[in-house]
Amino acid sequence: xxxxxxxxxxxxxxxxxxxxxxxxxxxxxxxxxxxxxxxxxxxxxxxxxxxxxxxxxxxxxxxxxxxxxxxxxxxxxxxxxxxxxxxxxxxxxxxxxxxxxxxxxxxxxxxxxxxxxxxxxxxxxxxxxxxxxxxxxxxxxxxxxxxxxxxxxxxxxxxxxxxxxxxxxxxxxxxxxxxxxxxxxxxxxxxxxxxxxxxxxxxxxxxxxxxxxxxxxxxxxxxxxxxxxxxxxxxxxxxxxxxxxxxxxxxxxxxxxxxxxxxxxxxxxxxxxxxxxxxxxxxxxxxxxxxxxxxxxxxxxxxxxxxxxxxxxxxxxxxxxxxxxxxxxxxxxxxxxxxxxxxxxxxxxxxxxxxxxxxxxxxxxxxxxxxxxxxxxxxxxxxxxxxxxxxxxxxxxxxxxxxxxxxxxxxxxxxxxxxxxxxxxxxxxxxxxxxxxxxxxxxxxxxxxxxxxxxxxxxxxxxxxx
Numbered sequence: 001x002x003x004x005x006x007x008x009x010x011x012x013x014x015x016x017x018x019x020x021x022x023x024x025x026x027x028x029x030x031x032x033x034x035x036x037x038x039x040x041x042x043x044x045x046x047x048x049x050x051x052x053x054x055x056x057x058x059x060x061x062x063x064x065x066x067x068x069x070x071x072x073x074x075x076x077x078x079x080x081x082x083x084x085x086x087x088x089x090x091x092x093x094x095x096x097x098x099x100x101x102x103x104x105x106x107x108x109x110x111x112x113x114x115x116x117x118x119x120x121x122x123x124x125x126x127x128x129x130x131x132x133x134x135x136x137x138x139x140x141x142x143x144x145x146x147x148x149x150x151x152x153x154x155x156x157x158x159x160x161x162x163x164x165x166x167x168x169x170x171x172x173x174x175x176x177x178x179x180x181x182x183x184x185x186x187x188x189x190x191x192x193x194x195x196x197x198x199x200x201x202x203x204x205x206x207x208x209x210x211x212x213x214x215x216x217x218x219x220x221x222x223x224x225x226x227x228x229x230x231x232x233x234x235x236x237x238x239x240x241x242x243x244x245x246x247x248x249x250x251x252x253x254x255x256x257x258x259x260x261x262x263x264x265x266x267x268x269x270x271x272x273x274x275x276x277x278x279x280x281x282x283x284x285x286x287x288x289x290x291x292x293x294x295x296x297x298x299x300x301x302x303x304x305x306x307x308x309x310x311x312x313x314x315x316x317x318x319x320x321x322x323x324x325x326x327x328x329x330x331x332x333x334x335x336x337x338x339x340x341x342x343x344x345x346x347x348x349x350x351x352x353x354x355x356x357x358x359x360x361x362x363x364x365x366x367x368x369x370x371x372x373x374x375x376x377x378x379x380x381x382x383x384x385x386x387x388x389x390x391x392x393x394x395x396x397x398x399x400x401x402x403x404x405x406x407x408x409x410x411x412x413x414x415x416x417x418x419x420x421x422x423x424x425x426x427x428x429x430x431x432x433x434x435x436x437x438x439x440x441x442x443x444x445x446x447x448x449x450x451x452x453x454x455x456x457x458x459x460x461x462x463x464x465x466x
Contacts, residue, residue, distance in 0.1 A: 005067050007446040008364050008433045011060065011352070013042035013090070014050035019291070025092035025143075025273045030440040038094070041276075044352050044442055044463075045087035049130060049282045060084075060444060064350075072350050073447030076465055079330070080280075086332035088352050088463040089276040091139070096232055097269045098290030099148075099241040102135035103302045104263045108283050111298060128295045130282045137278035138260045138313060138327045140334060140461075141253035142356060145272030148228070148248040150265050151185035151307035158184075159221050160246050166210040168203050168243065176247075182307035185247040189266065189303070192240040193287045193296050201238030208233035208242055224250055228270065232289065241268070241288030251310045256336075258325050260311040264304030275354065277463050279331040318346045326466070335462040342455035349465040351445040351452065355437035358458030362443065363434040367450040 015026070021040025027033065030042070043050030046061035053059055061083065064071045068082045076085060103111065112129040120127050139145065151157075154176050161173040175191055176184035191197045199207075208229055215226040228250060232242040248266060251259055253274070261267050268289060285299035286292060315323035318335065320343045325334045337345050339358060353362060435443055437460070445452055454460050 006433055007449045008435050009444045010055050011044055011442040011444055012053045013044045014052055016041040020093050020095040020097055022092040022094035026090055042090040045280060046084045047087050047280055047282060070448040071446045076349050084350055085280055085465055086463055087278050087280045091276045092273045093269050093271055095235055096289055098286040099244060099268045099288045100284050100286045101266050101299055101302050102263050103283050105134035107302055108132050108134055126293045128285060128298050133279055133281035134263050135279050135281035135283050136262050136329050137276055138258055139274050139276045140258045141255050141274045143255060143273040145253040145274050146270040147251040148245060149251050149261060149267040149310045150249050151247055152249050153307055154182055154184040157247050160225055164210045166207050168199055168207045183305045185307050186305040189244055189247050190300055192244055198240055204238050204240055204242055236289050239288045249310050258313040260313050260327055264302055266303055275461060277332045277334050322346055330466060333464055333466050337454055337460045339457040342453055344451040344453055345462050347464045349447045351462050351464040353443045354461045355439055355441050356459045356461055357439055359438040360454050360456040360458040360460050361436050362452055362454050363432045364445055364449040364452055365430040365432050366448050
């Protein structure tokens with residue numbers, strides 16, 4: 001009989017050394033010695049542009065492809081294919097990120113196919129679509145975090161542009177005020193970044209100087225926004241994205257606060273340290289504040305036109321100590337459990353655990369319902385062979401046949417009040433698998449397990465599927 005793979009596996013995330021990253025925040029969190037390189041992000045997931053690895057060196061993606069039934073479970077595999085539907089990241093910007101937007105699922109699939117048809121190599125840095133998926137995301141601050149997200153109310157944008165005595169400010173204010181409803185900021189944004197109307201470097205620099213004079217004179221209607229403009233002008237002189245800050249909502253997050261960024265929302269992260277969870281995608285359409293590929297036409301095609309306040313996600317109490325951040329998508333949710341006596345963390349399916357403070361002990365064992373279904377369909381406890389089409393080399397979505405003997409829903413008599421609880425209850429006849437996690441350490445929990453049990457003087461984040 002083939003030995004069953006462990007349902008609880010230590011993970012090593014993929015570090016991304018983008019230029020805007022902090023040289024100290026992530027190394028300190030991971031317990032590494034800073035080496036002077038920028039550490040922008042650490043990825044935990046199955047996307048091929050950032051391979052998460054097990055202790056053996058094997059990728060998490062490869063492990064899931066060969067253990068799909070136990071690793072993902074029927075519902076996730078059928079809905080999303082043989083891959084994790086989410087991507088968990090650490091993110092530590094020391095300098096502003098690009099002014100960007102993420103596509104809807106439909107737009108991503110179309111754009112990916114069009115670039116394939118044009119023969120754009122999937123590894124080409126000038127490619128806009130790296131997979132067929134949408135990329136809604138949620139940021140949970142671990143430290144003070146600053147961002148820009150979504151278009152301001154037109155009235156407020158017009159107020160900020162007034163009194164600068166600058167022709168570019170007057171032009172943008174006229175666009176904002178002349179458009180009906182809440183579309184004015186979007187039209188002004190398009191004016192700034194479209195090639196035919198994009199202001200010159202000199203015009204942007206003089207606009208930034210006018211804002212600096214207003215701030216120094218104590219006449220600013222928003223010192224916060226004027227300081228953001230000054231910071232962007234220093235980092236990206238002459239870039240129209242500097243001016244676009246006047247049209248976007250400033251966001252400040254304190255530790256424990258979360259921001260949700262839906263597909264189509266223009267945003268830019270400015271500084272801080274946090275955990276980010278998103279759909280399993282690396283599709284980013286950029287308009288400025290970057291040295292990377294900019295695709296203005298495609299970016300504007302994805303931009304949501306309505307001005308609205310930033311979407312802050314308030315956590316809800318779940319279980320004894322756990323707080324859950326529910327995003328309005330099917331791809332992911334995030335749970336935070338502070339330290340204390342042993343408690344069960346709500347949730348099932350494939351999960352990634354990350355210790356963010358102190359140290360914790362986690363333990364799991366197979367769910368009773370999973371064992372019952374497994375015994376009824378495949379008594380040897382192993383994944384049955386199945387022909388599937390793996391995710392392509394760019395990490396894109398694929399059309400995959402379901403595994404033929406994935407366990408069905410648990411018997412109705414085991415459901416209780418909530419059918420999901422039957423899958424989350426562990427089997428008392430099975431042994432525990434335990435793992436100690438210190439700050440910065442992560443692990444994968446297979447869908448075959450019941451709820452995670454956690455104890456110790458630390459804080460545990462759990463990424464999972466609703």
